[in-house]
Amino acid sequence: MAEGVARLPAQGSDTQWPEQAKRLSIYLVLLAGAVVVFIPFAWTLSTALKAPDRLAEFPPRWIPDPIVWGNFPEAVTIKPFGRWFLNTLFVVGVATTGTIMSASLVAFSFARLRWPGRNLLFLVLLATMMLPDQVTLIPTFVLFRHLGWVNTYLPLIAPPFFARNAFFVFLLRQFFMTIPLDLDDAARMDGASFFQIYLRIMLPMSKPALAVAAIMFSQFKWKEFLAPLIYLNKQEMFTVSLGLRTFIGESWGTEWHLMMAANIIFMIPLILIFFFAQKYFIQGVVITGVKG
Amino acid sequence: MSLASARSGTSRPLLRLSLSSRQSEALTGILMASPWILGFIIFIAGPMLVSLYLSFTRWDLFTEPRWIGLRNYEQLFLRDAKFLLSLKVTTIYAFVSVPLQVSLGLVLANLLNQKIRLLGFFRTVYYLPSVIGGIAVAVMFRWIFGTQFGLINGMLSTIGIQGPSWLGDPDLVLVSFVLMSMWGAGASMLIYLGALQGIPTELYEAADVDGAGNLARFLRITVPMMTPVIFFNMIMGIITALQEFVLPFIMTRGGPANSSTFLVLYLYRNAFELFKMGYASAIAWIIFIYIMVLTVFIIRSSSMWVYYEGSLKGR
Numbered sequence: 347m348a349e350g351v352a353r354l355p356a357q358g359s360d361t362q363w364p365e366q367a368k369r370l371s372i373y374l375v376l377l378a379g380a381v382v383v384f385i386p387f388a389w390t391l392s393t394a395l396k397a398p399d400r401l402a403e404f405p406p407r408w409i410p411d412p413i414v415w416g417n418f419p420e421a422v423t424i425k426p427f428g429r430w431f432l433n434t435l436f437v438v439g440v441a442t443t444g445t446i447m448s449a450s451l452v453a454f455s456f457a458r459l460r461w462p463g464r465n466l467l468f469l470v471l472l473a474t475m476m477l478p479d480q481v482t483l484i485p486t487f488v489l490f491r492h493l494g495w496v497n498t499y500l501p502l503i504a505p506p507f508f509a510r511n512a513f514f515v516f517l518l519r520q521f522f523m524t525i526p527l528d529l530d531d532a533a534r535m536d537g538a539s540f541f542q543i544y545l546r547i548m549l550p551m552s553k554p555a556l557a558v559a560a561i562m563f564s565q566f567k568w569k570e571f572l573a574p575l576i577y578l579n580k581q582e583m584f585t586v587s588l589g590l591r592t593f594i595g596e597s598w599g600t601e602w603h604l605m606m607a608a609n610i611i612f613m614i615p616l617i618l619i620f621f622f623a624q625k626y627f628i629q630g631v632v633i634t635g636v637k638g
Numbered sequence: 639m640s641l642a643s644a645r646s647g648t649s650r651p652l653l654r655l656s657l658s659s660r661q662s663e664a665l666t667g668i669l670m671a672s673p674w675i676l677g678f679i680i681f682i683a684g685p686m687l688v689s690l691y692l693s694f695t696r697w698d699l700f701t702e703p704r705w706i707g708l709r710n711y712e713q714l715f716l717r718d719a720k721f722l723l724s725l726k727v728t729t730i731y732a733f734v735s736v737p738l739q740v741s742l743g744l745v746l747a748n749l750l751n752q753k754i755r756l757l758g759f760f761r762t763v764y765y766l767p768s769v770i771g772g773i774a775v776a777v778m779f780r781w782i783f784g785t786q787f788g789l790i791n792g793m794l795s796t797i798g799i800q801g802p803s804w805l806g807d808p809d810l811v812l813v814s815f816v817l818m819s820m821w822g823a824g825a826s827m828l829i830y831l832g833a834l835q836g837i838p839t840e841l842y843e844a845a846d847v848d849g850a851g852n853l854a855r856f857l858r859i860t861v862p863m864m865t866p867v868i869f870f871n872m873i874m875g876i877i878t879a880l881q882e883f884v885l886p887f888i889m890t891r892g893g894p895a896n897s898s899t900f901l902v903l904y905l906y907r908n909a910f911e912l913f914k915m916g917y918a919s920a921i922a923w924i925i926f927i928y929i930m931v932l933t934v935f936i937i938r939s940s941s942m943w944v945y946y947e948g949s950l951k952g953r
Contacts, residue, residue, distance in 0.1 A: 372749055379746065380763045383821065387766065389789050390778055406792040448673040459667030460660075471674065472937070474682050476877050476929040480905050481922040484692070484915060485685035508677025513874065515674060520866050524836065540666045558832050569772035571884070587773055594777060594888070602781055609778065613770040620762070620769060 394418070394606035401602055414603070421607040425589055426582055434568060434585040435615070437502050442564045444506035445514055446556060452509050453518035454544045458530060475512040479572070487576060501577040502570075502585075511566075514559050521555035522548055564619055586612050693919035703916065710920035720896055721921070724904040725928075727897060731812055732879035735819040740871055742823040744864075747830030761831070764824035771822065776888035779818050780805070783889070805890050808897035815885060815898065826871045833867040834860065865944045873936055877929055901925050 388408065393401065394417055396410040422428070455461070456468050490501045509515050525548065533543050549556070574588040581589075590612055593605040668675075693710055695703035714721045746764055750757060767775065782789045783804040791801030804814045841859050850858065883902040886892055892899035892907075899907075901921065909918035 369754075372752065372754065376749055376754075376760050380760060383763050383767060383824070385789075386778055386782055386821070389782060393781065402787040404787075404792060405796045406789055448677075452671050452674040455667045455670035459663055459670065461664035461667030461671075464667065464671075467671070467675070470678070472933065473930055474678065475874075476926065476933050477682065477686070478881050478902060478905075478922055478925045478929070480902060480909070480918070481689050481926055482682055482685035484909065484919070485688035486681060488688075489680075489685070505677065505681050507673065508681065509674040510677050510681050512674070517870065520870050521836070524863070524866060540663065540670070544670070554832050554836060558829060561828075565769065565771070569770075569774070571773060590773055590777075605777060606781075609770070609774050612774055613766075616769040617762075617766070620765060 390606045390609055393602055394610055396603050398601065398603055417603050417607040418611070421593075421604040422611065424604070425592060425608075426584075427586075427589065427608070427611070429582050430584050430586045430589040431615075433499075433583060434587075437499055437585060438564050438567045440499075440503045441506040441567050442560055444503065445509070445511060445563045446560055448507055448509040449511070449514035449559065450518050450549065450552070450556065451544065453515045453522055454540075454548055456515065457519045457522035458543070458548075459540060471512045471515060475516060483572075483576070490577065496577055497579055497583065498577075499583075502567075502573055506563075511563065514563060517559055517562075518552065518555060521552055525551055561620060565616055568616055689919045689922060692916050693923050695916040697915040698913045699915050700913075706916070710917050711924075713917070714920060714924065720899065721904060723896055724899045724901050727812060727899070728880055728882070728901045731815055731819075731882065731900070732876050734812075735816045736872065736875035736879050738816070738820055739823045739826060739875055740868065742820060743826035743830055743871070744868070746824065746827040747834055748860075750827070750831055751834045761828075765828055766824070767822040768824055768828075772884050773888055775818070775822070776885050779814075780889045783814055805898075806894055808895050811890060811894065811898045815882075818885070819879070826875070829867060829871060830864065833864055837863045869936075869940055869944045873933055876932065876936075880925065880929055 389406075392408050392410060395413045395415065396417075397412060397414050400407070400410060456464065456471070486501075490496060493500075495501050495504075505511075529547055529551075530543055533547055538546070568585075569587050570585070571587045571591060574585045575591075578584055578588065584592075590605075590608055593608055594600055692703060694705060694707055696706050696710075697703035750761055750764075754760075770778075785791060785801070785803040785806055788801070788804070790804065794801040802810055805811055837859065841863075842855060845855050845859060881902050882900050883906065886898045886900050886903050887906070890898045892903050902925065905918050905921040905925070908914045908921060
């Protein structure tokens with residue numbers, strides 16, 4: 347049927363309508379998905395603005411009456427939230443820098459350089475990615491305690507400089523593999539060293555992948571709670587995610603309105619990070635391939 | 639490459655240069671990989687050996703570990719019904735939720751990669767669930783899935799349906815977890831979108847010159863160029879799902895009747911609530927071996943369907 351239509355001489359005017367219908371259906375699907383994604387957020391905001399005795403209203407009320415803005419200041423003042431925030435900014439900033447630096451360098455080596463044992467070690471690297479953190483948890487804790495690192499941020503920020511999270515080495519290596527080898531070969535002909543190829547070709551061409559890696563890692567680090575839980579005992583040293591957990595009561599005591607207010611504050615920096623890095627994706631038709 | 643080999647074939651000094659440059663390449667390669675190699679020895683291999691040793695012991699963290707051979711493993715596989723149940727529910731969760739997430743992520747990425755308005759808006763909204771992830775999502779959905787005051791059942795009862803106990807029914811709790819994981823499919827979408835935009839436009843331009851249609855462009859260019867990324871996401875998704883901890887820990891504490899006690903949660907219980915460090919180490923090793931066998935299987939099969947632009951195979 348569609349084929350028959352396409353064969354008619356007045357092809358141009360006929361294909362315009364299906365094109366618009368297709369466009370409309372894409373918008374409808376995307377919009378429906380957006381609504382589904384948005385509902386829990388809206389409910390979180392709604393809960394965060396409710397008075398404690400209005401939490402269990404039936405039917406569910408989307409716009410609280412009264413609207414209690416005071417939940418937000420209450421949530422951040424009953425806990426040392428400001429300090430937690432700065433702690434987390436510090437940990438995430440340093441750890442992300444360490445991961446991007448080490449992971450991209452290591453990924454370049456695995457993607458582009460030939461050295462004895464590389465393929466074997468890459469399999470090992472893959473295996474470490476699959477290693478449940480719990481396998482190394484107890485012995486690592488013993489090591490860090492021996493070094494006197496408990497109640498410092500070192501257990502959270504030192505391992506990233508050693509590409510401890512092999513996930514990101516793998517991600518960047520996969521991306522580097524999609525960049526044509528001709529560029530390397532040409533640069534080699536011009537006498538460039540491997541480090542120059544890494545710095546001048548691979549990194550600039552991998553900005554979107556690096557941005558994705560930085561977003562994913564900082565996000566992971568911001569939400570990380572098992573390591574902070576183990577290594578940080580003093581409340582003023584907590585990260586936000588660890589602090590967030592102090593709102594959860596045992597079976598009864600959770601104050602959902604404050605919990606949700608804290609939740610919203612918790613996710614604001616993450617959304618900001620995303621907005622900042624988003625330019626890579628908006629501009630981001632990646633300039634891979636051989637330039638003329 | 640052919641040019642380089644032609645060059646080195648022309649005269650002897652160049653040949654010798656290419657040999658020594660091969661050695662310097664190897665040296666540079668090891669040097670560049672050394673941060674990871676060091677980290678691997680200090681933070682992974684060493685601790686792993688220690689935990690392997692511990693898995694053959696009984697250790698309560700305070701007294702000396704006592705060697706008991708394979709008894710932890712015997713106990714787990716032959717007499718520990720809770721462990722076998724956790725193996726089962728974790729496997730079901732991983733193998734249902736991950737393919738669904740990957741497919742949904744791909745569909746969303748392809749829809750978003752068109753020239754549409756409000757692209758930034760949609761992208762941001764779909765990404766939001768993974769932004770807040772972990773504990774925050776768990777707490778949020780514990781509130782939303784609530785039997786009495788939860789949003790879902792509240793909405794259902796306004797149209798006269800009495801909602802089920804989403805997190806309190808052993809038959810339903812995994813369904814609830816899968817539904818919740820679908821809500822976070824936007825995370826992989828972001829990577830697919832990055833990969834879609836990373837496909838050289840030259841390829842599409844060439845296809846246009848050749849007069850290829852939309853379908854041919856999609857099947858001959860988009861899909862082959864995406865396979866490394868799909869491959870990556872499939873592996874990582876399954877590994878992550880098999881290690882799920884925060885969601886059951888926060889939302890159900892593994893219940894009801896251990897129907898959502900995932901493997902890592904069971905491990906955590908043994909290690910940090912019961913202080914059975916040796917037993918927990920054995921569970922950790924079983925999880926690791928399980929994941930490793932699965933992944934080796936996926937990687938072995940990958941050469942059949944994964945395409946790499948800069949593959950070293952030809953060298």
